[in-house]
Amino acid sequence: MKVLSILLLAIAVVSHVDSYKILMYSNLFGHSHVKMLAAAADILTDAGHNVTVLMPVMDPLLRNKTSLKTTKNTIFVDPSPNVEMLMEQMREFLTNLWTADNANPLVMLAKAGDMARTFAEQCERVMSEPGLIEKLKAENYDLAITEPFDTCGYALFEAIDIRAHVAILSASRFDHVTEVIGQPIAASYVPGTQSTMGDRMTMGQRLGNYIQYFFGSYFFSNVGDADFQAAKKIVPIKRSWREVLPEASFILTNQMPLLEFPAPTFDKIVPIGGLSVKTDKKHLKLDEKWSKILGIRKQNVFISFGSNAKSVDMPEEFKQSLLQVFKAMPETTFIWKYENAKDKIVDHLDNVYLGEWLPQNELLADPRLSVFITHGGLGSVTELAMMGKPAVMVSFCYSLFQDQIICKTGNFLKTV
Secondary structure (H helix, E strand, O other): OHHHHHHHHHHHHOOOOOOOEEEEEOOEOOHHHHHHHHHHHHHHHHOOOEEEEEEEEOOHHHOOOOOOOOOOEEEEEOOOHHHHHHHHHHHHHHOOOOOOOOOOHHHHHHHHHHHHHHHHHHHHHHHOOOOHHHHHHHOOOOEEEEOOOOOHHHHHHHHOOOOOEEEEEOOOOOHHHHHHHOOOOOOOOOOOOOOOOOOOOOHHHHHHHHHHHHHHHHHHHHHHHHHHHHHHOOOOOOOOHHHHHHHOOOEEEOOOHHHOOOOOOOOOEEEOOOOOOOOOHHHOOOOHHHHHHHOOOOEEEEEEOOOOOOHHHOOHHHHHHHHHHHHHOOOEEEEEEOOOOOOOOOOOOOOEEEEOOOOHHHHHHOOOOOEEEEOOOHHHHHHHHHHOOOEEEOOOOHHHHHHHHHHHHHOOEEEO
């Protein structure tokens, strides 16, 4: 079903030929976003299409973690010095995710300007890359694909005159996308992407939900508008993402309807939840190192808080609490995603193993893993649902509230 959804979009959008030339714009910012688009690119490549992935590098740490397997045609655009400086400031903000009042929409609003400047700088860098526009235009691509988390792709598609395009969302919905395509908001029973509410709200909560929806939409719309202003200084385009995005032939969303809140939708919004999750056993072989570790004890716990809220940035009292738990459970093995594997924080514990980058999909698929302690990102939630693995969810990040509520409603995770 997952493969069929992706192939159907290519067949329906462009003319009837055996193979299509497809351009995908995938900004290297946020592992979950990169992974989702990479999965789509590989499926199309495996189906015989000629896929090129343009990857502006905002986060240099992702340069060698594109998640692409079979797609080999890639174009990287390195960040400008200004982008590197702004990304350093963004990392400082992310270190505060553990303690910030993320339920307060003003926290997001305070970072809206910095976020917009960062993406606009990189968009300007892409548009001014010597020879890039001319090279891409000469390829005469049949179809373009991007994620409107970063709308610079739409400026690029306008500049090289690609009219057939598809949007892929690494989430179930984005508030700014909902607004520009005319999808009903239904704030009385549909939580916004950044909302802390469930689907059963009091009148006051409904108002709060709408306010959080408004701030979430403003935050990303501000990024999109800044992208457009930066791009049109370089290339003669007139239409912004607000006009181009609604023309998408399909909007593919990373949602599983059985786990989602009921919400108004359109025919061209197609759920493809689980696209990036590997379920075929022949592709789920765990590295020998981690396989041996899982075999040491009968009980095994995997801990990961995603790529934004890093364990290494966790407040000291949080770390000490975890260490006390590890020490109190010597018969249990703990595998902890910790971004400095050389840290001596667990040297006194022989049942804890650190890893800066762990094979999460493969670990969750292994029957020897007992529990997953997670931040509740949609990628992790989807993997849990498809693997049937019990988990404990630690909620702290504003961008994940809807995922956590879905899990609580679905009655397969405990939120703490």
